[in-house]
Amino acid sequence: MRPADLAREHGLSTQAVRNYERDGFIPPAARTHSGYRIFTELHAAALRAYLALIAAYGHRAGGAIMNALHANELDKALTIIDRGHARLLRDRDTLDRVRKAVDHLTxxxxxxxxxxxxxxxxxxxxxxxxxxxxxxxxxxxxxxxxxxxxxxxxxxxxxxxxxxxxxxxxxxxxxxxxxxxxxxxxxxxxxxxxxTDELTAALTEWQHKLTTQGLAMLTAATHLDHYLSTPAG
Structure with missing residues (x-):
């Protein structure tokens, strides 16, 4: 595959794909004799995983997870993922406390x-x-x-x-x-x-954000599992 082939699937620029390779978010590409990059299904799977991780955990955490994987630090990557899930759980607990407090306050x-x-x-x-x-x-x-x-x-x-x-x-x-x-x-x-209409709407929106993030984490886990099980070469 060419950089354009990877970029097209996600609506990215070819330069973005090159930058992701440079920053270690996808594995290094092999080169032709003339210096052109050669990407494979492994790179496509890595890119899908990285973009899914961004949606689930944010840019910084997503990049850190991929960097850890490419440095053969699986436990470090899993720790970052665990922290993301712990943060989501805290947010859910906070939302529950807000709902109860609002009921009391109002x-x-x-x-x-x-x-x-x-x-x-x-x-x-x-x-x-x-x-x-x-x-x-x-x-x-x-x-x-x-x-x-x-x-x-x-x-x-x-x-x-x-x-x-x-x-x-x-x-x-x-x-x-x-x-x-x-x-x-x-x-x-x-x-x-x-x-309380505005407040109810705010809490409903907050709940929607947490649900969306939770689903994004499930999607990211699927893509990450696929990437880790994709053979190189």
Whole structure:
């Protein structure tokens, strides 16, 4: 096969195929007497595996897995794969915690939170509770996620029970990988209209992403197994 033959299957450029060979993502190609590369079914299988790994684990991990395989470090490659599965499991657990937290957070009225919430906190106390820095809390305020009052005497921020609720929700969504502007929209909706349509849509989208990644991992495993069982030559 020529580089163009491998590239055509995936809509790549021939230069991309050459770069993948250079970076060790596919095995080195043999050369003709005139210097042209000769690719085989082994290279085609490697390219399919590498692209499937990208979809499942990302560019960096996909490349690291192929590099490890080509360095005869199978256990290292499998460890990277295991870490990817562990990360996906953590994400699923996080999503489950977000759903449960949202059910709890949005089931109480503002008056309920004033009575049963953790009371007034300083920015340092709130940051410590969440395990983030005060700078992170200030960033959340700047983009509209939090809207604390100010002490009329000192000018310091005052985080009431409902602010803590908003911070809890923001922290969980942030751990789920959502950008700050999206989180601000969700929290604003919960804070004002008490609506959950946007939040429900966000969690549904998050679930879809995790499902898609899980299926991509299955596909990658199939292609990787085929590549490892393809004879050279």
């Amino acid at each position: 089931s109480q009225s503002e008056n309920d939170w004033d009575r049963t919430g953790p009371g007034i906190r300083s920015i340092g106390e709130l940051a410590h509770r969440l395990g983030v820095t005060p700078a992170t809390v200030r960033t959340w305020e700047r983009v509209g996620i939090l809207a604390p009052a100010r002490d009329p005497l000192t000018g310091h921020r005052i985080f009431r029970a409902t602010d803590t609720r908003d911070a809890d929700l923001a922290h969980l969504l942030r751990r789920g990988g959502y950008p700050l502007d999206h989180i601000a929209t969700v929290v604003q909706q919960v804070r004002t209209a008490r609506g």
